[in-house]
Amino acid sequence: MFRLPVTIKSAVQRCLCHPLIGRSSGHVTARLLSTSGVHLRAEEKDPLTQEYDAVIIGAGHNGLTAAAYLQKAGLKTLVLERRHVIGGAAVTEEIVPGFKFSRCSYVLSLLRPDIHKDLELQKHGLKVYFRxxxxxxxxxxxxxxxxxxxxxxxxxxxxxxxxxxxxxSEKDAKNYFIYTKLIEEIGEAIGPLLDSSPVDLSVLGKGSIKERLDSWPAVKTLLKTGSQLGKNLPTFYELMTAPMAKILDRWFESEPLKAILATDCTTGAMVSSQTPGSGYVLLHHVMGEIEGVKHAWAFAEGGMGAVSRSIANAAEAHGATILTEKPVSTVLLDSDQRACGVVLEDGTEVRSKMVLSNATARITYLNLTPREALPKEFIEEVQAIDYTSxxxxxxxxxxxxxxxxxxxxxxxxxxxxxxxxxxxxxxxxxxxxxxxxxxxxxxxxxxxxxxxxxxxxxxxxxxxxxxxxxxxxxxxxxxYxxxxxxxxxxxxxxxxxxxxxxxxxxxxxxxxxxxxxxxxxPPPDLERIFGLTGGNIFHGAMSLDQLYFARPVPSCASYRSPIQGLYLCGSGAHPGGGVTGAPGRNAAQVASKDLKKRAVRN
Known part of the structure; x- marks a missing residue:
């Protein structure tokens, strides 16, 4: 039998003696023993006393992506992370000495190609292994x-x-390649929707001419998507509405193949293949691309924390400041009820022209934002978001x-x-x-x-x-x-x-x-450690009623909030969960545009 090398045995023995590690049922059970290897840029002046264009709550990969785009656009940006390590759910932690774990997310594919290119992630340290x-x-x-x-x-x-x-099944072997081509074509057709804000239906119906013109790029993207779907539109509709089991039963007869394919519609979601509309999660998993290779999946060298680290490196290279162990307690509002900074749990106030939150919608609006500043109907909608995990x-x-x-x-x-x-x-x-x-x-x-x-x-x-x-x-x-x-x-x-x-x-x-x-x-620990409400890895269910112009809530979809200057940049916003970076990038673009408009008005 293969034996553990003596040096590793010694490391494990030291681990067992560590006060943060407990032994239970004959196994080492991790409590909290991790280091990120993060090197933060030194500042001559205390960064918390400076005023910023943007403060970002949370250094998950979306918050870091938002920071990189904002700073690249010339906006002075600060990221505040409550944990001792950056990355959010895309994190690497050394739980057992010598073993580095992608503690939550664990494989890479969905990071949007434009983000990889714009932020030069290879240059900033990202290396991948294609599987x-x-x-x-x-x-x-x-x-x-x-x-x-x-x-x-x-x-x-x-x-x-x-x-x-x-x-x-010989029949299934032939159908498999037809099926995957069809699913990939649909994924490619709707992919551009991930890279832009959803259409604002309220503006289309009641907005001014200028507001309607501003919404035209999103409308154009939606129309283009419909055109690209073409003959596949009925299949797309079926994926969005029918149980995945019904679709797979029509294509295939062998149970192991159907079961493997069914997992793509259930991973991370509180649904089964019998749940109507379970196909969208499957589509969400086929829209990936890595270094120009479509639909590829890979391991990031050093774990998923290396993805976050490369994004952080890009943000810091442009001048962003990233601080860990700085938990935020409250979003600051000025006399006009606009976001003007944050208050840390130790009472420190950090001033900014706008605030972006990488936290879930529930944490952002029900825990960090003064309740009296939010409409009652909006609060009720946020309370109703499904976070079942x-x-x-x-x-x-x-x-x-x-x-x-x-x-x-x-x-x-x-x-x-x-x-x-x-x-x-x-x-x-x-x-x-x-x-x-x-x-x-x-x-x-x-x-x-x-x-x-x-x-x-x-x-x-x-x-x-x-x-x-x-x-x-x-x-x-x-x-849960x-x-x-x-x-x-x-x-x-x-x-x-x-x-x-x-x-x-x-x-x-x-x-x-x-x-x-x-x-x-388990779900409560995913919530407690990583701030994933309900333990939900997507920051909210990826069901049809919580997607596109209904994400995070129908009355206030996408990145803006009822409070001017406060934005949602995490997976709770469009297009949802997964290590895509899209919510962070899209939110940064919306927030940057709004800030420029405000500057012109003033």
């Missing part, structure tokens, strides 16, 4: 002719993917490469294509996924949860010690509020992690004995 495998589903079944269970691997190799699907993220340090019964490791222990893919466990059929959804609606946890496993160290060797690996387990469905008054305490978290590990063991014998540390993040 040869895209999706892998080992099956839990009796051994077949090969002497082992079957599996399904979808990869960049079209011929191999065809053969992989054909072992289940089914996600528990488990980050795992292991002392060897996971070895799947369906595809045993090479004798060299070098990772194979399936190790680089998103690994779908308990994915034998769509019924199994739906079975894990139903109990969650009652506050219960199914004994075979849906598990998406990645092994970023299979390609990025900077994040784990020699011979060891980092494993991320994105699991659902787990409720448990049935029978149970709480997500340490006992419950470890019970759930043990259940998940038992499931992984069914596909990957020896996994449990390889574990040297783990970090368990």
């Amino acid at each position: 040869p495998g895209s999706a892998y589903a080992p099956l839990r079944e009796e051994t077949g002719q090969s002497g082992r269970p079957r599996s399904l691997l979808l990869s960049n190799d079209a011929e191999d993917t065809y053969n992989q699907i054909a072992q289940f 089914p996600v528990t993220k488990i980050n795992v340090a292991v002392d060897r490469l996971p070895n799947f019964a369906a595809n045993p490791n090479l004798s060299s222990q070098e990772p194979s294509a399936h190790h680089t893919a998103t690994i779908h466990l308990n994915c034998e059929s769509m019924d199994l996924i739906n079975d894990s959804y139903e109990p969650c609606t009652r506050g219960e946890i199914y004994h075979r949860p849906m598990i998406e496993m990645t092994i970023p160290s299979s390609m990025d060797r900077t994040i784990a010690p020699e011979g060891c690996h980092v494993v991320t387990l994105f699991t659902q469905y787990t409720p 509020h448990l049935a029978n008054g149970e709480q997500w305490d340490e006992k419950k978290k470890n019970e759930y992690a043990d259940l998940v590990f038992d499931n992984v063991e069914d596909y990957c014998p020896g996994f449990k004995s390889s574990v040297v540390g783990r970090d368990i993040l």
Whole structure:
């Protein structure tokens, strides 16, 4: 059996003795042991005493993107982060000594191409590894002719993917490429909508001629999208309204393929493939592009925090200031009820001409903004936003490469294509996924949860010690509020992690004995640590009633708020969640334009 190197054993032993780490159920359970490696620019003058054009609440990737665009436009910008590390949910943290985890978001694809280019992210340190495998589903079944269970691997190799699907259905192997081309065409057609503000329906109906003219670019983009959809418009409508199961059943007959494809419509969302309109989350996952390669998915070297770090580097290169451990308590309003800065939790006041919030809409408007300044109807709308989350993220340090019964490791222990893919466990059929959804609606946890496993160290060797690996387990469905008054305490978290590990063991014998540390993040911890209201990774459900000109709320969609000078720049604004950077960039453009108009008027 592979043994942990002596140097790593020593590191783990030191970890066990660390006062911030506790042992439970025979595993190392992370509390808080992380460093970002962030280097902040020194200022001759205290940055908190200066006045800024813009103050941004939160150094998540969208807040950093907004800062980079604002500062690049010549606006003096300050970013204030409450945690000790930048990145928000796109963060790298060293939970176990020597192991660096993408603690929340874990794979890169959706970052908008223009942002990558405009901010010169490669120049500022972003390096990616393109994954040869895209999706892998080992099956839990009796051994077949090969002497082992079957599996399904979808990869960049079209011929191999065809053969992989054909072992289940020749018809599905042919339809798969027609289906993916169609979905990708629809994704490309609606992609431009992500890069611009939604159409303001109130302006179109009642606005002045000037306001209507100002809204024309958004209208033009919407019309162009409709034109590009063309003959695919009926399919797009069906994706937005029908249950994904209905669509997949019409295209395919093999359950493992349908189940893999169904996960793209359920990942991070409190929906099943039987939920009407579940197709949009799928579309959201096919609109990606990395360094000119469309629909590619990759691991960022150093973890997802490296994505945030490269954006921060770009912002700082233009002169932005980024400060950590500076939690904001209140948005400051002047006598005209316009945003004019923020107050930190220690009472420090920071003045600015406008404020952008990377926090969720609920935190921004119900916690940080004086209630009396907001219309009652608006507050009620914000209170009604659906933040239901089914996600528990488990980050795992292991002392060897996971070895799947369906595809045993090479004798060299070098990772194979399936190790680089998103690994779908308990994915034998769509019924199994739906079975894990139903109990969650009652506050219960199914004994075979849906598990998406990645092994970023299979390609990025900077994040784990020699011979060891980092494993991320994105699991659902787990409720925020448990049935029978149970709480997500340490006992419950470890019970759930043990259940998940038992499931992984069914596909990957020896996994449990390889574990040297783990970090368990159910919905309440995702909320507490990262500010994700309800634990929702998208800053609010990506359902049809909370998209485009209804995001974050119908009466005040997109980036502006009822308070002049206060903007929402996080995933709670259009176009929603994922590591896209689009809400940050779009909000910065809107805010910058508004500030110029105000300057002209004054």
